[in-house]
Amino acid sequence: MPDYQSYAQGSPLEVKVISKRFGLPNSASIDVFLAHEGYQALVKALKMTPEEVINEVKNSGLRGRGGAGFNTGMKWSFVPRQSPKPKYVVCNADESEPATCKDRPLMEYDPHQLIEGIIIAGYAIGSHQGYIYIRGEYRYLMEILDRAIAEAYQRGYLGKNILGSGFDFDLATHTGAGAYECGEETALLNSLEGLRGYPRVKPPFPAVVGLYGCPTVVNNVETLSNVPAILLMGAEAYAKLGTPKNGGTRLFCLSGHINRPGVYELPMGFPLRRMIEEVGGGLRGGKKLKAVIPGGSSCPVLSADQIDVPMDFDSLAKIGSMLGSGGVVVIDEDTCMVKLAWRIMKFYAHESCGWCIPCREGTAWLQALLARFHSGGGLPQDPDTALDASYNMLGKTLCPLGDAAALPMISILKKFHHEFEEHLKLGKCPFEKNGTGAF
Numbered sequence: 001m002p003d004y005q006s007y008a009q010g011s012p013l014e015v016k017v018i019s020k021r022f023g024l025p026n027s028a029s030i031d032v033f034l035a036h037e038g039y040q041a042l043v044k045a046l047k048m049t050p051e052e053v054i055n056e057v058k059n060s061g062l063r064g065r066g067g068a069g070f071n072t073g074m075k076w077s078f079v080p081r082q083s084p085k086p087k088y089v090v091c092n093a094d095e096s097e098p099a100t101c102k103d104r105p106l107m108e109y110d111p112h113q114l115i116e117g118i119i120i121a122g123y124a125i126g127s128h129q130g131y132i133y134i135r136g137e138y139r140y141l142m143e144i145l146d147r148a149i150a151e152a153y154q155r156g157y158l159g160k161n162i163l164g165s166g167f168d169f170d171l172a173t174h175t176g177a178g179a180y181e182c183g184e185e186t187a188l189l190n191s192l193e194g195l196r197g198y199p200r201v202k203p204p205f206p207a208v209v210g211l212y213g214c215p216t217v218v219n220n221v222e223t224l225s226n227v228p229a230i231l232l233m234g235a236e237a238y239a240k241l242g243t244p245k246n247g248g249t250r251l252f253c254l255s256g257h258i259n260r261p262g263v264y265e266l267p268m269g270f271p272l273r274r275m276i277e278e279v280g281g282g283l284r285g286g287k288k289l290k291a292v293i294p295g296g297s298s299c300p301v302l303s304a305d306q307i308d309v310p311m312d313f314d315s316l317a318k319i320g321s322m323l324g325s326g327g328v329v330v331i332d333e334d335t336c337m338v339k340l341a342w343r344i345m346k347f348y349a350h351e352s353c354g355w356c357i358p359c360r361e362g363t364a365w366l367q368a369l370l371a372r373f374h375s376g377g378g379l380p381q382d383p384d385t386a387l388d389a390s391y392n393m394l395g396k397t398l399c400p401l402g403d404a405a406a407l408p409m410i411s412i413l414k415k416f417h418h419e420f421e422e423h424l425k426l427g428k429c430p431f432e433k434n435g436t437g438a439f
């Protein structure tokens, strides 16, 4: 197992709420967890009514850390608690968005924090069964989670009549096979049911018709890991850590051409410029900044003059991008943006599940165009054609994978149009001395 230092070199600017136990010896064990406030939030929650728990989470301003940023308490309140059907909590541990690597340390170093969050979510929505759907490549984490789940059963935090409250809750892990699409909540539910990981039509949303047709809350690992802290510190104190309507902290995965890459827990709304310069120690080799991917590869790319922005959902939306899954990629002046677009599109073409034609054909077609264009075979009309094709994918598919491919493409075509022009003028990539820059 990699040690904690391989994830983060740490920064004095961090505010550690959900990563505070990272780095403690044997932090994944239940004894260490119990010695550091573990399962205290569950004790508190079980003395509250489910409605009170939901309101506390709603008022904390916690928004989904999986990408879309929907208010978590609000999502829980959509579950029809009076329905006679069983209800489910599904933890999305697919962590498949490129540049995102924060659910991994949460499961590796503090699995009980996640388990506690899931049990509280179950209590809040009236569920007695939870699943952690984990990507195939994270098999070693499944062993850590299974061990932690077994410990929680032994100590009475899972199973029948939890802590004498009369509340029953069971939890199991389930592995995927490593498909990006299976991180999308409805494709995930299909995969969990043993079906092919194709997305479902929404509405109905999973909160009403989810796993096995029953009301289901799907939440990201980081989202659920925040729930114990919210109950312990109170909604108001948690909300105050961040910006209005964007409560708490966020695990940012800082990568790319940066001196100190790593996973850092910073308050929601932390300025991007300070994240790059102070937390990340600036660009490698003193290079100039060209662009930033602010929240995983599906977000519109920011240009260097857009980094004076608070890193929260609403501020990034205002400048036409997204906070997404917290994967911040710093890109230096030597990077070819055409090649970057090609690399991103290659991923989406590979990962498109093929169910919706605009996504299946659009991603494959765009990646072929970009490969040809980057290697010197570009046509003057290609950038316009690529823009047109991207707009024809946007909002035209059952799940947002088509959007995830189109949005970065559109932003690169618009903000870095001059790089496409230079490729055309030179008849080759201006950033690469030799070859076509194949990956």
Ligand SMILES: Cc1cc2nc3c(=O)[nH]c(=O)nc-3n(C[C@H](O)[C@H](O)[C@H](O)COP(=O)(O)O)c2cc1C
Pocket (backbone or CB within 6 Å): 063, 064, 065, 066, 067, 068, 069, 070, 092, 093, 094, 095, 096, 097, 180, 181, 182, 183, 184, 185, 186, 218, 219, 220, 221, 223, 224, 399, 400, 401, 404
């Ligand atoms: C193609 C695609 C892949 C996704 N992958 C993930 C993922 O790996 N992990 C995740 O938590 N959410 C992922 N999502 C978002 C989920 O559909 C869903 O919004 C999320 O799990 C809800 O949890 P949250 O409200 O806690 O963020 C993905 C969405 C799409 C469209």
